[in-house]
Amino acid sequence: MKRYAYFPGCSAETVSASYHLSTIETGAKLGVQFEEIEDWNCCGATPYTNIDELLAHTLCARNLAIAERTGLDVVAPCNACFKNLYQANQDLKTDADLAAHMNFALEADGLHYGGAVNVHHLIHVFVRDVGLDAIKQKVTRPLKGLKVAAYYGCQLVRPDRNDGFDATGPRYFEDLVAALGAKPVEFAHRLRCCGASLMIGFRRAALAMVHELLRGAAQAHADVIATACPLCQLNLECYQQDVNREFGTTYEIPVLYFTQLMGLAMGISPKKLGIGTEMISPKAALECVARKPAAAAPAHNVKVGQP
């Protein structure tokens, strides 16, 4: 049984509850236990660094210090939480002055961070620590014929924050999709930003960025977009209607978490994976799972918006 200190992030309690549910379910199936970090706090997202970098680091330092007591490595399912925790951890480990300053603040909550924790993203835990072979062994209902755009998002892999992976041309997400029996499509925008942090601050730009991603996914004939981040999921799915209104398109591409696809392939019931809370129903796309694995190609419910 592998164990991790799990940092759910603020959206796991509400807008991305399905990500949280499917993470716990698939983890259990693969012998991975995610133990929620006691009394965790927000990672600071992007706005904290806009105002004060030291404050942003303090938020992360508190989570790391609490996790350190458990002796487990930290895993975050959200790209933004992962980015913040990973970066703060790196800075705290390499900058003794910063660590001393942070520990002065942490004292107010009876905490101390010694720098013994490693931070990983959830998808990295599954593809590296668990491994694709172990995942394949658990697949009982392969997602045959399902065309999936594996969308990494922007903050997951960057050269100075790669968590040990190739940041320029990663393939592990596509490999994971293939391990589930689905077909990863060539999605050119897989590392391109969805604009989530701009949705309130600069809506026009954010919608254009979502539009571009949907266009890419439709061009690649994806039945479904798979994400590894609640912000990407919210942005790509829930604002699809707004994009259609703004750009005169008719996209209707379901956006699921990679953990939901894993769960489905492992025979976990859709309900347990939080499927059914989407704004764009993945039902038609997932017909291939409902049918016997040998059945024909799935219903294609992607409407290409622009020629």
Next chain:
Amino acid sequence: MWTKPSFADEISNEMYTTGTRGLNCCIQCATCSSACPAVEFMDNTPRRLIGMINAGLRDEVLASNTFWVCASCYACSGVCPKGIKPSELMYVLKRYSIWKNQYRGDLVGPEFSRRFVRTIMRTGKSYEPGYAPAFIFEGGVQGMLREMQFGMRLLAKGRMPLMPSRVKRVDNFRAMLSRIVPLEGIE
């Protein structure tokens, strides 16, 4: 003899503290601009902005929307051949412009950032309905209706929080943050 550091020096010095090279080594190759997914909405591209900083055009730089259109996706930082991290530059400029209280009045970003930070200061966790409604008037009546509709759709799917979540040891949490900055200055 002491001379006041130039604007370009001020910005580069800030960048050194965040672990990136200063702007004096920029060769104006525009790789950053070409990697940027939001560049079409910027009044000055990242390359041009760096050129403006190096030329000492302080007021023009602070009047630019460039750094508030940055989505913090770090695409530029991954490709700069000189090891500058333009995404860090954008953070530096956001902080600098808030610190100097000098930025374009039509931008939502600064006030949104402040409100977000205040929310976390109070509860330790993010709660969208706590800070988002302040901005629903940005798109006029039409925008307001659109945002309310959006909220209702999330609510109908059980994806909208009704009550803010908060950390248990919120007093300790606040005491911790006040060791970094006086909370009165932010709230």
